[in-house]
Amino acid sequence: MASVETVGGRIDAEEMGLTLIHEHFFSGDEAVSVQWPHVRDHEHEHTLALESAEAVKGHGVKTVVEPTAMLLGRDIHALARLASDTGLQLVACTGIYTYDYLPQFLENRSEDFIAELFVHDVEQGIQGTEIKAAFIKCAADEPGVNERIEKIHRAAARASLRTGAPIMAHSRPASSTGPRQVEILLEEGVAPEKIQIAHTGDTDDLDYIERLLDTGVYIGMDRYGLDLFLPTDRRNATVLELLRRGYAERMFLSQDFDIPISNGLDWYPPEMVEQFEAAGAATDWSMTFLFEQVIPALKEGGMTDEQLDTILVANPKRWLGV
16 A cells, blocks of 8 residues: 655555645745844744645645755754644655755765765655655756756656655756656656656646656646746646646646745845736735636636546655555
8 A cells, every 4th residue: 555754654645635746835045044043033934834734724635745855945843843733744855956056065976975865864754853755856947957957866866766755856848957857867767657847837838748748757737826937827728738638647736835935035035026926927826826716717628526636636646655
């Protein structure tokens, strides 16, 4: 029987229920947080996280997958507290979120050394706890899949082969990173069904998307509300066409909502967040936008309840279950 690690312990995959595959309750610049801890108000961040957690529970969500890795400010203690306070099943990751930079410590060590770090999080526990990672996160963005990014992908692949943990790869369709990311992971021997190419929904280029799907991987249609990458109506049209072509079993829906970023507490100060919203870049971005506006529109466009259940219930437990 397949099971999944959560911050509250291992559960049967069947217990996952309705699942959001890509949301961030917490994030933060790791260097600033350590060197100038006074800039972080952890109680305020916890309160904001509580609000979103209760909101998604109100829509029937039982599990949220939280892909906050190294360099995004992973804090397993904050996640554990949130899970305890809300009863929400939170799924944590290992891995490194970088578009180019690596600290010298890792720059000068091998893929196998980095893979061992990931394996430790999956098999022993994260940040000195017994809470185990359920999946591995890596990323490629505008700089492309350069030498450092390839190194992290190969480390992720080797850790996945050792542990059985699946891989979520942040991608940038505008830079066509997805095919090369898949190629590296497959070269290392990772089964395609263990791979999820996140943010594929940032494009409505169906040829590009089907090139990925032809390899057997999952795709994340997971940035609903971030119109700066692609407006909601075009995201919906793409999802509906992919459903028509029979890809329900290979897609995820989510929002990639980041609570600290959206509240001006992390990457951008509040005035910049307000400017983004005024420009229409992320007007509807929230952890419940999917349920409030997207799913009703998709159903009106022809998505069936069975297809929705496949995407939000069956696919997450199939991808994460080991």
